[in-house]
Amino acid sequence: MAIFALDKELVFPPVHLSEPDGLLAMGGDLTTERLLLAYQSGIFPWYEGEHILWWSPDPRFVLFPGELKVSKNIKPLLKRNEFDFTVNKAFKQVIHNCKETKRPGQEGTWITDEVEKAYCSMHELGFAHSAEVWKDDELVGGLYGIRLGKVFFGESMFSKRSNASRFAFTRYMQLLKEEGILLIDCQVYTEYLESFGARMIPRKEFIQFLQNLLPR
Numbered sequence: 001m002a003i004f005a006l007d008k009e010l011v012f013p014p015v016h017l018s019e020p021d022g023l024l025a026m027g028g029d030l031t032t033e034r035l036l037l038a039y040q041s042g043i044f045p046w047y048e049g050e051h052i053l054w055w056s057p058d059p060r061f062v063l064f065p066g067e068l069k070v071s072k073n074i075k076p077l078l079k080r081n082e083f084d085f086t087v088n089k090a091f092k093q094v095i096h097n098c099k100e101t102k103r104p105g106q107e108g109t110w111i112t113d114e115v116e117k118a119y120c121s122m123h124e125l126g127f128a129h130s131a132e133v134w135k136d137d138e139l140v141g142g143l144y145g146i147r148l149g150k151v152f153f154g155e156s157m158f159s160k161r162s163n164a165s166r167f168a169f170t171r172y173m174q175l176l177k178e179e180g181i182l183l184i185d186c187q188v189y190t191e192y193l194e195s196f197g198a199r200m201i202p203r204k205e206f207i208q209f210l211q212n213l214l215p216r
Helices: 032-040 075-079 091-100 113-124 164-178 203-213
Strands: 004-006 023-027 044-048 051-055 060-063 084-087 128-135 138-148 151-159 183-187 199-201
Touching: 032 044, 032 113, 032 138, 060 203, 075 164, 084 164, 091 113, 091 128, 091 138, 091 151, 113 128, 113 138, 128 164, 138 164, 151 164, 151 203, 183 203, 199 203
Parallel strands: 004 023, 151 183
Antiparallel strands: 023 051, 044 051, 060 183, 060 199, 084 128, 128 138, 138 151
């Protein structure tokens, strides 16, 4: 199948036309309107070099909050509140730390200056959210993503101390469950997120969830 080239028209091709690896289209922009349409359609952006690539993999990696696994080494940290936990207190700091964090096996990050600016704008409009963990008033871990309806679309996380990101993820997933979120989009498989209980579901099933759980 061909990879679709996007222009200024606010439209995406059907997700079933994606390549076997999930690549659907390239180009376009990162306006709030396009990003919202992407998430609502089961599509997410990922940069390679200077090009915006749009993906919709099949199967899709997700976490149902009711299936969250809390590891044995995190339970005592949660019980004694090892870290201070906040939400939407330091979104810009979180995404910037995600951008700057070096990751094993990766030369850089998909979070470009353009991505950082776009998601900060999404945060100001109430769509992008962050969770933070602090130690002695220092930001030591966190994550961010997009929240629409009863779905949270996870984007990236970082950690500066052992278990900081695991603590942030666990506390935030517990909070999202309490607030009625029914599905966490983890996009693609990672062993790390699998340890929390994330699993693969068919893209068709994922799209059906979006149709039922997102506002129309």
